[in-house]
Amino acid sequence: xxxxxxxxxxxxxxxxxxxxxxxxxxxxxxxxxxxxxxxxxxxxxxxxxxxxxxxxxxxxxxxxxxxxxxxxxxxxxxxxxxxxxxxxxxxxxxxxxxxxxxxxxxxxxxxxxxxxxxxxxxxxxxxxxxxxxxxxxxxxxxxxxxxxxxxxxxxxxxxxxxxxxxxxxxxxxxxxxxxxxxxxxxxxxxxxxxxxxxxxxxxxxxxxxxxxxxxxxxxxxxxxxxxxxxxxxxxxxxxxxxxxxxxxxxxxxxxxxxxxxxxxxxxxxxxxxxxxxxxxxxxxxxxxxxxxxxxxxxxxxxxxxxxxxxxxxxxxxxxxxxxxxxxxxxxxxxxxxxxxxxxxxxxxxxxxxxxxxxxxxxxxxxxxxxxxxxxxxxxxxxxxxxxxxxxxxxxxxxxxxxxxxxxxxxxxxxxxxxxxxxxxxxxxxxxxxxxxxxxxxxxxxxxxxxxxxxxxxxxxxxxxxxxxxxxxxxxxxxxxxxxxxxxxxxxxxxxxxxxxxxxxxxxxxxxxxxxxxxxxxxxxxxxxxxxxxxxxxxxxxxxxxxxxxxxxxxxxxxxxxxxxxxxxxxxxxxxxxxxxxxxxxxxxxxxxxxxxxxxxxxxxxxxxxxxxxxxxxxxxxxxxxxxxxxxxxxxxxxxxxxxxxxxxxxxxxxxxxxxxxxxxxxxxxxxxxxxxxxxxxxxxxxxxxxxxxxxxxxxxxxxxxxxxxxxxxxxxxxxxxxxxxxxxxxxxxxxxxxxxxxxxxxxxxxxxxxxxxxxxxxxxxxxxxxxxxxxxxxxxxxxxxxxxxxxxxxxxxxxxxxxxxxxxxxxxxxxxxxxxxxxxxxxxxxxxx
Numbered sequence: 001x002x003x004x005x006x007x008x009x010x011x012x013x014x015x016x017x018x019x020x021x022x023x024x025x026x027x028x029x030x031x032x033x034x035x036x037x038x039x040x041x042x043x044x045x046x047x048x049x050x051x052x053x054x055x056x057x058x059x060x061x062x063x064x065x066x067x068x069x070x071x072x073x074x075x076x077x078x079x080x081x082x083x084x085x086x087x088x089x090x091x092x093x094x095x096x097x098x099x100x101x102x103x104x105x106x107x108x109x110x111x112x113x114x115x116x117x118x119x120x121x122x123x124x125x126x127x128x129x130x131x132x133x134x135x136x137x138x139x140x141x142x143x144x145x146x147x148x149x150x151x152x153x154x155x156x157x158x159x160x161x162x163x164x165x166x167x168x169x170x171x172x173x174x175x176x177x178x179x180x181x182x183x184x185x186x187x188x189x190x191x192x193x194x195x196x197x198x199x200x201x202x203x204x205x206x207x208x209x210x211x212x213x214x215x216x217x218x219x220x221x222x223x224x225x226x227x228x229x230x231x232x233x234x235x236x237x238x239x240x241x242x243x244x245x246x247x248x249x250x251x252x253x254x255x256x257x258x259x260x261x262x263x264x265x266x267x268x269x270x271x272x273x274x275x276x277x278x279x280x281x282x283x284x285x286x287x288x289x290x291x292x293x294x295x296x297x298x299x300x301x302x303x304x305x306x307x308x309x310x311x312x313x314x315x316x317x318x319x320x321x322x323x324x325x326x327x328x329x330x331x332x333x334x335x336x337x338x339x340x341x342x343x344x345x346x347x348x349x350x351x352x353x354x355x356x357x358x359x360x361x362x363x364x365x366x367x368x369x370x371x372x373x374x375x376x377x378x379x380x381x382x383x384x385x386x387x388x389x390x391x392x393x394x395x396x397x398x399x400x401x402x403x404x405x406x407x408x409x410x411x412x413x414x415x416x417x418x419x420x421x422x423x424x425x426x427x428x429x430x431x432x433x434x435x436x437x438x439x440x441x442x443x444x445x446x447x448x449x450x451x452x453x454x455x456x457x458x459x460x461x462x463x464x465x466x467x468x469x470x471x472x473x474x475x476x477x478x479x480x481x482x483x484x485x486x487x488x489x490x491x492x493x494x495x496x497x498x499x500x501x502x503x504x505x506x507x508x509x510x511x512x513x514x515x516x517x518x519x520x521x522x523x524x525x526x527x528x529x530x531x532x533x534x535x536x537x538x539x540x541x542x543x544x545x546x547x548x549x550x551x552x553x554x555x556x557x558x559x560x561x562x563x564x565x566x567x568x569x570x571x572x573x574x575x576x577x578x579x580x581x582x583x584x585x586x587x588x589x590x591x592x593x594x595x596x597x598x599x600x601x602x603x604x605x606x607x608x609x610x611x612x613x614x615x616x617x618x619x620x621x622x623x624x625x626x627x628x629x630x631x632x633x634x635x636x637x638x639x640x641x642x643x644x645x646x647x648x649x650x651x652x653x654x655x656x657x658x659x660x661x662x663x664x665x666x667x668x669x670x671x672x673x674x675x676x677x678x679x680x681x682x683x684x685x686x687x688x689x690x691x692x693x694x695x696x697x698x699x700x701x702x703x704x705x706x707x708x709x710x711x712x713x714x715x716x717x718x719x720x721x722x723x724x725x726x727x728x729x730x731x732x733x734x735x736x737x738x739x740x741x742x743x744x745x746x747x748x749x750x751x752x753x754x755x756x757x758x759x760x761x762x763x764x765x766x767x768x769x770x771x772x773x774x775x776x777x778x779x780x781x782x783x784x785x786x787x788x789x790x791x792x793x794x795x796x797x798x799x800x801x802x803x804x805x806x807x808x809x810x811x812x813x814x815x816x817x818x819x820x821x822x823x824x825x826x827x828x829x830x831x832x833x
Contacts, residue, residue, distance in 0.1 A: 001106045003152040003186045006058060007219060007245045007283070010104060011307060013299045014249055014285025015052035015060045019774070020262075021291055022048070033075055038063045038086040045086075049093030053110045055292040056100050056299025057285070060093065061115035061154060062086040064145065068137050070119050080144050087112060087148035102299050113154040113188070114145030114175075116167060122728045123163050125398035126201065126686050131166055131420050138170040146175050146185060154188045156249070157224045157287075159200035159802075161211055161323045162422040164189055168215050169419070172446075186218035188283070190247050192225040193234050194802060195819075200729065202324045202401075202681025205234040207423060209241035210321045214424050214448025214488075221247030224287040225802050227264055228272035232279075239280040241326075243315045246281045248273065252289030254803065255775055257782055257811045262289030262775075269294055270301035277307050288775040288803070318487040318522050318554075320373065320403040320450060322423040324681050327372055327403050329522055331578035332549050332569050335405055335557040336371030337526070338362045339392070341380050348380050351388065356395050357638040363396050364636055369560035370588065374400075375428065376417075377407035386413040393417045398683045399637040405452070411439055418447040426450045426490065432457035432471035437478045444479075450488035451479070452524055455511065461494055463501075465510035468493050472515045489521040490555060498540065499533035505544060509551045516552035524555035527565070538564050546572070630659070634667035634695065637687030643694040656699040660741065664692050668739060672822040685821065686732065692739045712743040714832035717759045717768045719747035722780040726773035729801060732821045733769060740825055742832065753784040757791045765795055767831045769824060770814075772801040782812040789813065798827050 006012055022034050025048075027041050037045055049060045063086040066072075069079055090112040097110065119137055121129040142153060153171045158164035168187055175185040189212045193199055199208075205222070212220045220242050222231050228250055239246050250273070253264035264272075273284055284302050286294045318329040327333070339362050341347045350358035363374050374396065378388045389408055396404060406417045407428040414427065429452035430440040444451045453475040455461075455468035462468050472491050479489055493511035496504035512523050530544045531537035542564045545556060549572045558565040570588060573579040630649065633641035649659055671688040674680035718734055720727045727749035734744045747759050760768050768788060772781050785797055799809050800818040809817035818824045 001104070001108070003059065003111050004218065006104065006107060006111075007186070010282075011277075011302050012245070012283045013056045013058050013102070013295065013302065014247075014283060015049070015057040016286035016290035016292065016295045017252075017288050018048065018061065018063055018065075020289050024291075033066060033071065035063055035065070035067045035072070035082050035086065036075065036077060038082055038089055039077065042085065042089050045089045046093045046096075049090050050097045051292040052295055053093060053097035054100060055296035056102050057110060057295050058103060058107065059111045059113050059152065059285075060090050061113045061156075062090040062145075062150065063115070064141065065115045065117040065156070066120075068116075068119055068141055070121060070137060079140050083114070083141060083144035084148045087114065087145060087150055091149060100299070102303055111151035112149070113152045114142070114148075114150035114185075115154050115156065116141055117157045118159065118163060118726075120726060120728075122731070123160055123166075125394050126160075126683055127728070127731075131162070134163060134166045135170050138167040139174050142171050142174045146177065150185065151177075152186045152188065152218075154190070156188075156190045158189070158191045159203070161191075161199075161201070161203045161208060162420070164191060164208075165211060165215060165422070166419075168212065168217055169446075172216060187216075188219040188221075188247055189217040190221045190223040190249060192802065193222055193231065194225060195230060196678065197234060198324065198678075198681070200682065200802060202683065204324055204326070205237040206241050206326045207321045207324055209238045210319050210326055211424050211448065213242040213244055213315075216448065217244060219245040219247050219283055221249070221281070221283065223247070223249035223285075224251060227251055227253050228269065228276065232276065235276050235281060236279050240312055240314050241319075243313070245283050246279075247283040247285070248276055248281050249283075249285035249287050251287045251775065251803075252294060254805065254808050255289065255778055257778075257808070260779060264289070266291075266294040266297040270297035273298055274301040274305040277302070277305050280307075282307065316485075316487055318450070318490075320424055320426055322397060322401045322403050323683070325401040325403065329554055331573055331576075332553060333372040333555055334370065334560050334566055334569060335373045335375050335524065335555045336363070336366035336369075336560050337375050337528070337557045338366055338559055338561070339374060339396075340377040340407070342377075351378055351380055351383055354388075355640070356391065357640045359392055360395055360399055360636070360638060361641075363400060363402075366560050367400055367402055369566060371402065371560040373403050373405050373426065373555065375405040375407050375557060377428075379408055379410065379413075385410050386416040389413045390416045390420050394420055397422050398687045400684075401681065406449075411443070414440070415443055415447075418443060418449060421447070421449075424448055424450065426452065428452040429454045429492065430475060431455075432474050437475065441478060441482045441484065444488075445482045445484055450490060451484070453479075453489055453491045453521075455491065455493050455515075461496065463504070463507065465493075465507045465514060468507070468511040469514045469518070472511075472519065472521075476519050476521065486520050487522070489519075490524045491515045491519070491521050492524050492526070495525050495527060495529040495544075497532040498530055505530060505547075509547055512548065512551045512553065522554040523552055524557060525553055526557045528558060538562070541565065542568050545569070630663045630695065631667045631670075634664060634688055634691045635671055637684060637691050639687075639691045639694045642691040643698050646695040646698040650698065650702050656702045660696070660699060664695055665740065668692055668736075668825075672736075672825060675820065675822050682732070686735065689735050689739045693735075696739060696741075713741040714767070714828070715743045715745060715763045715765050716828060716832070717745045717747060717756065717763065717765045718771070719751040719756045719759075719769070719784075720749035720771045720773075721756075721777055721784055722750055722752045723777040724750060724772050724774050724780070727771070729773065729821070730769070730771040733771070733800070733818075733824045736821050736825050737828055740828065742828055753780070753787040756784055757787050760788065760792050760795050765792075767796050767798070767828060769818075770797065770799045772799075772803060775803045778803065778808075778812070785813045796827075796831050798824060800824065 067082040094109045171187045177183045252262035320327045405426040431454040455471045531540035560566045630645040796815045798816040799814040806817040816827045
């Protein structure tokens, strides 16, 4: 019997918190790497695993959570040494443990999971770690674990969808149970969500489920950070978006500041977890604070509770997603076509000059016009398309959560872009040629993408609908063989120019109806091709679009800034009741006004400041335009533009500090409010802060040139407390505070209370920020606060971290709890001005 077998046959029980028990037994001092215990105290570790198994755990996690080269640097141990020792200990425990009665008769022993947590660095574009670096780090652990005899792989406590995707790809590439047979170990993927329903980096449960399911995870779910009752809506969401086994491995609340005992009892924990069975959860375990007693009670409660599922399933829907947004292709949608150099001189020049901001503006303007998906094509002669496409995909995903259509015939560029894409993309495209089918479809399957299917082959574009239908059938059957779902196929029956081939419009529409009816696939068309070479192109194009929509078109590849095109789709969705109560239509056009009295000249449109979104007209003078440009550059995350506009403003005599107060701070405030309201997420927050930093660098140089070096609003000490080596959150707070004009003294991670107090004294600080990600280090945070109160009573203390709550922060004596990075800025303003 294997792990895959037990996933199919019954409810599965995982173990509890290894770190909690290690600390309780005095085996892992605060600040030490618990993974080293696998070598220094192997007998004790075997005993802990054995206790979990005898309590009912069918799978135990080896002591390898942080066994990566980044975290082990300087420890004196290699990844191979730690991983092999940890797997050996866990397997020994499985051999000697008494098999609980709850096990199936066929399961003679418990199984061992290679446990892999986050690397500890933020990935690009939010941080400095590349996908390639992360992949190599994960691959090393996975190879060591597979060679040491792990039965499965667990990727847990992840907050970045791109990081867990990279780890999952490495597991599929290197996690062989049997190298000769190419048999890959099953992989469990669990992420940690906060109370707002997103991970630290803005990932939603739905986006995680859609992406990880498509990439081939064997089980998907949630671990750490919250208790059973708080995660119930998130579990319901995950169960709706996947038919894979769903995993829940949660905390026993938070440790009491006085006793260090967790505040949810084992019985209450078990009963609350059992309630999640109704959503379809089948795999249960414990995270921080859950001892063997918890797992024993959990096993009893789960076995006694009948398994039912009452969650509406969206598994078979056509879905695309970014890290934080799932798009349901269940009505006609818009694919923005403007990120494409074909016929665009300025766009080609931007690619040659590596002007990423120009490309981002093309994307943002289409999103403002309500494009649902953005097509991304950067192919011109003379550039490294793989590098450029990858960079543009990363840049776009740092400023927007709209899903992308990756458009390239270059296989190297395609795979490079798919590797860094944060979600489930649409690939453009595969066609009926054998070479295309044999090269593109494997990439689509590997990277969990959907794909545009062009109805052409070696002979070119057929003239009849029947011939195009035959090619579509060939592609659909090939996709079936690769295990690509019909709901992930978007057949393009090809739009030809009626000025040259007038009968082809009818053939395209006929073919569209045929493939839609016979194969149950989605459809897409590059609509604007229809009218090349004709006068009043708009009339032909919008009429053809209306006909195509009625024939079953799902994705219209158009310029959304052309009102006639995007408006046709909005009207269609009203008339076919896709837009319920016409809400979207009314919201979009509520300020619309006809302006036929204005001559349709480029100068009039530009001078009037006409919005491309609708018929709205916004007048503005030259000074307002400059202000708007800097404000927009920062809120849009356009770094180069922010610096250039700032230089222009200073060159025009603008006061440097007035620019900060009048332009940069309001822009950052707007982004911060969007972040707090859940409209913007961590990537956009960081990119806007970076854009402001580019502008502030220009301002700082000017102030220094003028002899004014007093640009700081105050000094703040930041630190991650002793025992905690996770400093991602603290680093983001630092970036934001610096961009608001504060000087930050960064003490780093795993910092002792004495060192933090000394930094506060040295810089005469009246504000100190403390961070912790692990529940096991909350004691250190409490001790640091107590020492600060004693030594520096006038210093205010703000705390933050995924494991904290406002109530808990108050209990340990903090003045302020920051639920996110933006909250720290609010408190800094309150204390320092």
